[in-house]
Amino acid sequence: MSFKLIEKHRSFGGEQYKYRHYSKTLQCDMTFSIFLPSNKEEKKIPLIWWLSGLTCTDDNFSQKSGFQRLAEKYQVAVMIPDTSPRGEHIANDAGYDLGQGAGFYVNATQEPWSKHYKMYSYIVDELTQIAISLVPHFSGEESIMGHSMGGHGALVIGLKNTERFKAISAFSPILSPSQVPWGIKAFSAYLGENQAIWKPWDASELIKEIGTPPILITQGTQDEFYSEQLDETLFLKIAQENNKIVNYKKMEGYDHSYFFITTFLEEHFAFHMKYLR
Amino acid sequence: MSFKLIEKHRSFGGEQYKYRHYSKTLQCDMTFSIFLPSNKEEKKIPLIWWLSGLTCTDDNFSQKSGFQRLAEKYQVAVMIPDTSPRGEHIANDAGYDLGQGAGFYVNATQEPWSKHYKMYSYIVDELTQIAISLVPHFSGEESIMGHSMGGHGALVIGLKNTERFKAISAFSPILSPSQVPWGIKAFSAYLGENQAIWKPWDASELIKEIGTPPILITQGTQDEFYSEQLDETLFLKIAQENNKIVNYKKMEGYDHSYFFITTFLEEHFAFHMKYLR
Known part of the structure; x- marks a missing residue:
């Protein structure tokens, strides 16, 4: 396990780091960013994961x-992980919503994606080991949040690892990827046409299972992708049928951008911290 | 006076706008960004100007x-204005510190710059008229802040218009442009080799004049440009000789980036608001 520091910036008293490393899981060089608070009192520090949306790297957040x-x-x-394997030797697609920048946090099984596109395992196993090694005084407590494709990722990873993640939150997430164009395109390519195989990667399926952590979702009403890609109806229906409590909030006039995310980020952090202490 | 809305995002209850317009002063199309708070109580609204640094557009801030x-x-x-005239027909330079993205907030007098590089007049006159037309319930009170080259711009514009700007603040500003490589290169090109002409564009000269508004400056000690471009010695010496009070703060471990700006921005806003109410 080796990784190289490529950027370091003091920010609000803590430190924002950016690293490069070779990922055995993805078989390519990757970057990731991690923030460590000042921890002047040398207390135990929990860890929040942020998963980004389509076209993003670890820099956007x-x-x-x-x-x-x-x-x-x-x-x-x-x-903050990147959103896909990277490099000229890595399979890609001309669209912004498949290939590099669009890993969808799954483990691909189909050619030409299956060699490198293992973002689920990369995050849950390999990058987790690195994160643990980088956080001094780590409390062992984790939670996960994300935006859009990364909101899907946060829900899927959080719901598949309910013992590990104490809370899940998402901004404008893809809640039913098997039902919407972004998800259908990605899952068809990465997982194949058999939709039964898609279920373990779909939050609207995973929410049926026991042991769901607390979930907060925030969605802007003026989000340009809302009606086509981010509809909440099926997810909330299945959650309700399974007696799961989801705090789903629609915010008037907000779009899909970071102007929206920054506005409600404090509420999400406060939500996570209730369960990380 | 016409301008076209090209982006609008709700943010923290207010609205972040981006416009495009044809500037008569600069003789080219320009973009600018403006934030309007929600003003639910319909009170009088003051205006803060933000001037950006080298390579920036109105988007960075x-x-x-x-x-x-x-x-x-x-x-x-x-x-938030852009940092220079823009376009393929506009004079430019291969360096990042001259030409497009590097207008230095002066009115150029030398070829090939003098036709378009009039950022001082653009901001103080043309863009001011537009700003006034865009801010409902404008209180008439203004202040100015900026970063690096934009910190120089904020000081120069603020000190040349002391009746107008109630406060000036800057992050890692070029305080003595006539003495440092960035300023010497830009002033030589835009204003010519006669350094006497540079004085009305140099904060270390303008601080001698009467009527200085309150000034706050924040500088990171790990700023990669600090020793070569941003030295404060001359400016503070001349300010002191002229009995001007400048609150100059050095912050341990911070660099030249937005990670630094965001950390201390709240303090700068609080400082401005003391004089805008």
């Missing part, structure tokens, strides 16, 4: 959300 | 600083 103010306020570490 | 949280909290409008 670290540079545009201002989350460092909140992570320092609450004394929590934040780990 | 609007997308990376998170200032909207503060502008909404304090119910103040924020106007």
Whole structure:
């Protein structure tokens, strides 16, 4: 396990790091970003994962959300993976919603994707080991949040690892990927046409299972992708049928951008911290 | 006076706008961004100007600083110009520190720059008229802040218009442009080799004049440009000789990036609001 520091910036008293490493899981060089709070009192530090949306790298959240103010306020570490394997030798697609920048947090089984597109295992196993090694005084407590494709990722990873993640939250997530164009395109390519195989990667299926952690979802009403890609009806229906409590909030006038995310990020951090202490 | 809305995003209850317009002063199409707070109580709204640094457009501050949280909290409008004239027909330079993205907030007098590079007049006259027309319930009170080259711009514009700007603040500003490589290169090109002509564009000269508004400056000690470009010695010496009070703060471990700006932006907004109410 080796990784190289490529950027370091003091921010709100803590430190924002960016690293490069070779991923055995993805078989390519990857970058990730991690924020460590100042921890002046040398207390135990929990860890929040942030999963980004289509076209993003680990830079979008670290540079545009201002989350460092909140992570320092609450004394929590934040780990930000990239959204797919990267490199000229890695399979790609001309569309923004498949291939590099669009890993969908699954383990691909289909050619030409199956060699490198293992973002689920990369995050849940390999990057987790790295994160643990980088957080001093790690409390062992984790939660997960994300945006859009990364909201889908946060829900899927959180719901598949309910012992591990104490809370899940998402901004404008893809809640029913098997039903919407983005998800159908990605799952067809990465997992194949047999839709039965898609179920373990779909939050609207996983929410049926026992042991769901607390979930907060925030969605803007002016989100340009809302009606086609991000509809909540099926997810909330299945959650209700299974007696799961989901705090789903629609915010008037907000779109899909970081202007929306930054506005409600403090509420999400406060929600996570209730379960990380 | 016409301008076209090209982006609008709700943010922290207010609205972040981006416009395009044809500038008569610069003789080219320009973009600018402006934030309007929600103003639910329909009170009088002051205006803060933000001037950006080398290579920036009006997007950097609007997308990376998170200032909207503060502008909404304090119910103040924020106007963000671009940093130079733009376009294929506009003179440019291969370096990042001259030409497009590097207007230095002066009125150029030398070829090939003098036709378009009039950022001082563009901001102080043309864009001011537009800003006034865009801020409902404008209180008439203004202040100005900026970063690096934009910190120089904020000081120069603020000190040349002391009746107008109630406060000036800057992050890692070029305080003595006539003495440092960035300023010497830009002033030589835009204003010519006669350094006497540079004085009305140099904060270390302008600080001698009467009527200085309150000034706050924040500088990171790990700023990679600090020793070569941003030295404060001359400026503070001349300010002291002229009995001017400058609150100059050095912050341990911070660099030149937006990670630094975001950390101390709340303090700057609070400083401005003391003089805008």
